[in-house]
Amino acid sequence: MSTIRVPEADAAGWRCACCDCDLVLAPVELEYMGSHFSVELPACPQCGAVLVPEPLALGKMAEVEKLLEDK
Amino acid sequence: MAMDQKELRQWEARCIQEEMPRCTAACPLHVDARAVCGHVAEGRVNDAWAVLVRTMPLPSVLARICDGPCRTACLRGEFGGGIDVAALERFCARAATKSPRMAPLPRRKGNAAVLGGGFAGLCAAWDLARKGFSVTLYGPRPAGRLAAPTDADGELAAALAHELETMAKLGVRFEDGAAPGVAADDAAGAARWLSDRSAPGDAGPDAAPDTFDAVFADPEAVPAALHGLGPADPVSLGTLAPGVFSGDTGSGVPASPVALAALGRRAAASVERFAQKASLTAGREHEGPVPTRLYTNPAGIERAAPAPEPEGGHTEETAAREAARCLNCQCLESVKNCAYLAHYGAYPKVYARRIYNNASIVMGTRHANEMINSCMLCGLCTELCPTNFDMAGLCLMARRDMVQRGKMPPSAHEFALRDMAFANGPSCALARPAPDGGRTELLFFPGCQLTASDPGGAEAAYAALRAARPGVGLLLRCCGAPARWAGREDLFAESLEALRTDWRALDAPPIATACPTCAATLRQALPEAEILPVWGLLGAAKTGEATESIAEGAGTAKSSGIAGAGAPLAVHDPCAARHDEPARTAVRGLLAGLGVATVEPRLTGKHTECCGFGGLLAEANPPLAAKAAARRAAAADQDFVTYCAMCRDMLARAGKRALHVFDLLYPRHADPAARPAPGHSERRENRARLKDRLLRELWREPGAPPAPHEAVRVRCTEEAAQRMEERRILISDVQKTLLHARESGAALVRADATSGRRLAAYRPVSVTYWVDYEPEGDGFLVHNAWSHRMRILGLDGREGRGASTAGDGPRTYGIGARASDQRGNE
């Protein structure tokens, strides 16, 4: 599974409250309707907490969700 | 079950939009005169000419000599005089500067001979060449009437020469001499020649004879008297000799040039069928002039006088004027009156095919899903359509099929189905006999949309019913319509079963509903119950002498201080009341009893329009729902009054002043027509609070204890509240997310630490919610919220913290994306 890079994913400016460390871009596995993707998203290097930024959720992610629902 | 080919054809046949307009149906060649008129009216002469060239044999000739039998059939004939298409065709033939190229076909179909160059013979040869036959035409051309010298300036002769040249280019071989044995008045010789369909070849008397697969004898040049094979069959033009066709059917040679052309065309079609060993007669009822089922609504058509053809032919200007009189005959009766049908750019016949194709897709994108889920299932089309096309039935069938095959997009109806589950769940559902006990004589069923939109109205109506009669019980729940609309018959059956159990436990009395959709749904699904619309009962309670006391606190429109009281209101019939004439009448009676003057909007009664909510359109396609609501809002200048809570709110959201009948019966607002429609969260709260209040006040029972997340205090900025409404994120979703963040401590914070803003995520079931918030006192201030359906499984190659088993899948990661509280999903 090759990792997809999206411009909406920006790790700058966020920290994980639990682990008290900066988020960094890391490949994250996503799933919908049985399809799996690896997407580079801001994540906590310690606990693996992931951020899905608003523009990504409402933009590309929503598009892909609709596409998969119509497959 | 998905429809099969046969069912598709039945659906398609129901829609008459693709039937020919009267002109085309009357034209022996089915020339698209409507398109010709459209092009000429817009000055596109070459396009008009291309239409003619595509359909006509020898177009330069026929366009100049057609006698125009279409004119007497033309619908415009009833409004000023039929369109003179023949004159427009003459104009096109002269004025066109470009002709579409005619590509010669590979000649693989066989050999055909045409005996005689009359117009029918020429047309047959033209068509045969175009079909890919090798054609030999015997005899002088033109023969018959076309040879008569009627063409003083030689225009027609030049056109004929031009088309003969075209035919030569198409590969037609001309033999100037008559066919062997035919020219000499030798019937027996002709018959012999025709019987074995072979003529001595060009190459000399010793060469092998040319043999033809089929022969056509032109009726003018070679009548039956000459070929001796008897009169031709009027359908196939066949004679006593197989493969020999004749234009002489024994009823005389047609005088009309276009009829002669059609005769030639029929012959060519027969020759082709003969060569392919197909039936010569099957399925030929569509050839030549035919009746048409196309309906064109004459309402609003104004008379327009013809623009006569000037001496010497039309000019561009006179032609355009005459062509512009064409009514562009179409049906589109339903499409003209349905925002949904208009939105997808076609008409039911096309949609039926799209739906069929959508179901047939094995791999690839199902493009019609959204279209199928956007019909309001309102039934207006069936009422308006001259052949009663049932788009609602078609779409509902398609939805059920999608659900059955697991192809229904989960996001399409999930929010509405969750709402239905909530209305039927412990927070909202309630079944009780009358508070003072006793047998239940009548069961009030306000419907879950009324209790969501106007709980006070539902409560007042219940009080009025109880005051007017003994034994009025209460049933708060959803009728199941959303499940039905979503194609979820499983959920519908489940919901109905629970409803039936409640109803039986309450002595199975008549049910009085305050929602037309509930009435229609229950009448159909619970036939053992008597379903009464509540309007008649409330009207009686309101005006009856003995019950005057119950009207206390309720006013009439005049006394209620409603802005514009006394001005007439437009009655909006909900689409669910389309077939409920008694309810429609009862409401009007009730309004009259209240002293309210009413008017009817454009489209009313059984022709009423949907508000945009029906069929879950507002879920599957919110922008189109808004469009439908706006369209309905424009159907009357007056304020609307209606008797469906959902219609009231949809119209209000479209910016239309609208009242529910309960606003008049039980006035509680200064200007109820302007009362805003409650949002998704408020609607849920309204239902839950109503149940809680009624339980405590009427039945002296405690309400249900609140779920843990309900204790989370949340305030939303105006912007956040608006976004949540649009994005269908409920306050309770936010509360659950914040509760989870508080319990787990999982959240993201701003790196610069200048603000207290935090970000938390949580996935209760199938949607992950993100909340951007800051602590505020002992609660939270919400700045933003968004969601997605995609699941975060975690960092590649390692497990993230918070891994847990969630509602819909094996592992769920993300910041604390753990379903810690399964029971509080709603």
Ligand code: SF4
């Ligand atoms: S009005 Fe136009 S479309 Fe209708 S029948 Fe006449 S020519 Fe044809």
Ligand code: SF4
């Ligand atoms: S060919 Fe003749 S009958 Fe046919 S549409 Fe044209 S004018 Fe009318």
Ligand code: SF4
């Ligand atoms: S929305 Fe109503 S009128 Fe339009 S196609 Fe559907 S059922 Fe027919």
Ligand SMILES: [Zn+2]
């Ligand atoms: Zn962390």
